Amino acid sequence: MIRYACIVQWSDEDNVFIASIPELPSVLAHGSTHEEAVREVMIAAALAVKVLTEDGHPVPRPLTRRHHDLLRAERLKQAQAILDELAARATRVELGETIHGGLMHGASRYNLHRWAADQIADITGLPVEPTDPEAG
Secondary structure, eight states: OOOOOOEEEEETTTTEEEEEETTEEEEEEEESSHHHHHHHHHHHHHHHHHHHHHTTOOOOOOOOHHHHHHHHHHHHHHHHHHHHHHHHHHHHSOHHHHSGGGTTTTOOHHHHHHHHHHHHHHHHSSOOOOOOTTOO
């Protein structure tokens, strides 16, 4: 069995631990404890590797800790670039034009930025701080 490192995070929304394996992006599992989530994701990873092998697809090699750190840094950099672009657009366009049909009627620009940061954090699994549109 190939030994992959996994990332475990607590989900307030789901009230469970969620485990993932960066080399196998479609492999996720959850559990009520940290250990259960790890155990479940390793079972899912073994099945994914088996299916990849049987179907003749390449099996990703485990990344080193340094590669994981670099991958995390790159994902955070990409997320921050997206957030910065959203912030720039929001300051150039009136809030009412930015949010079609009043979807977030009455929302402040900061709340829009907070929402965007939360969406990016959900996608990347990394914490992202919103840019304050009122700051210089």
